Amino acid sequence: MSLEQHIEEIRAGIKAGRFTNEASVSQGIVLRLLHALSWPAYDTQIVCPEYSLEGRRVDYALCHPPGKPIAFVEVKQIGQSEGAERQLFEYAFHVGVPLAILTDGQEWNFFLPGEQGDYGERRVYKLDIVERDISECVSRLSRYLKYDAIVSGAAIEAAREDYRNVSRDRQMKATLPKAWVKLVEEEDELLLELVADRVESLCGFKPDPDTVARFLKDHIFPRTPSATTQPPRPTVPPSIPPASVGTPAGAVGYIINGQRYPARNARDVLVSVFEALSQRDATFLERFAALPKHGRTRRYLARSPEELYPGRPDLSREHSTQLSSGWWLGTNVSRAAIERIIEMACEVARINYGRELSVNLGE
Incomplete structure (x- = not known):
């Protein structure tokens, strides 16, 4: 048998x-x-x-x-x-x-x-x-x-x-929630883009990365009704003297070497900072572009919009800005990603982020 x-x-x-x-x-x-x-x-x-x-x-x-x-x-x-x-x-x-x-x-x-x-x-x-x-x-x-x-x-x-x-398997299952939270907290570019693309396919309208990021955070970290405290607003480091020209301290913009520059939104801040740093140092853009890693799946700065978004001509058309030098900067990024990019730029430019250059990207 x-x-x-x-x-x-x-x-x-x-x-x-x-x-x-x-x-x-x-x-x-x-x-x-x-x-x-x-x-x-x-x-x-x-x-x-x-x-x-x-x-x-x-x-x-x-x-x-x-x-x-x-x-x-x-x-x-x-x-x-x-x-x-x-x-x-x-x-x-x-x-x-x-x-x-x-x-x-x-x-x-x-x-x-x-x-x-x-x-x-x-x-x-x-x-x-x-x-x-x-x-x-x-x-x-x-x-x-x-x-x-x-x-x-x-x-x-x-x-x-x-x-x-x-x-x-046990370790992977235990780590999956942590990985998901980290992706949401860091406003991972690919995650935001995937969600935005799916929204567009369902309703015909594409939300910007910040809208997607806020939605994900509200669902992963729901606010309790009793929560009344608000996150602190970015402040100007005390070492930077008051600017003689510019906008109110709470306005969107950036400060470099004590001079305040207003901007309409966070993406304008990104573009303006890159313009300012490239004017200070003619080699800045070349050196930034040469960094071995930009985003997880794409580059932030390139010679052409197609290089910014390989295989995504729609993003190349709608979310890239040409700098005065001829380089192209990707703008399909959330506020958190913009801040990371500016920090990277400060490292390349050898200036202290938060002291020599600070930003207010709005809310």
């Missing part, structure tokens, strides 16, 4: 309620499956029942060589295995067994006691032989519990490989 046929009959027995206690599970399911997995189930030096550990007993010690445990199997009555991991782990740690199996006949839990994490995190796999497909049951039982795989060490290595994969 094949392993698949054994599992089919055991499933039918579980559904019919034939395994009423731990002993019936042990003899009618566990020993039967071990035999089907090529274990010499009646050699008590290899499949050792009631293995003694300083006054305690584990239901089965699977041994190789004979008498030396390589895996423990703890058996419980169907539906009664919850919370039994602690006892099993104590057994495994005491002897240094690399593989521990907890089963109630229907659910099979495979653990690597020596790995990191709590009991659940050290579980490599949980198999329900009633709910899972027969092919999956055959595959997993053979992978972790087949006699020759245990003896050769292949089963332990397979379990460790699967544990590493599970651990990676």
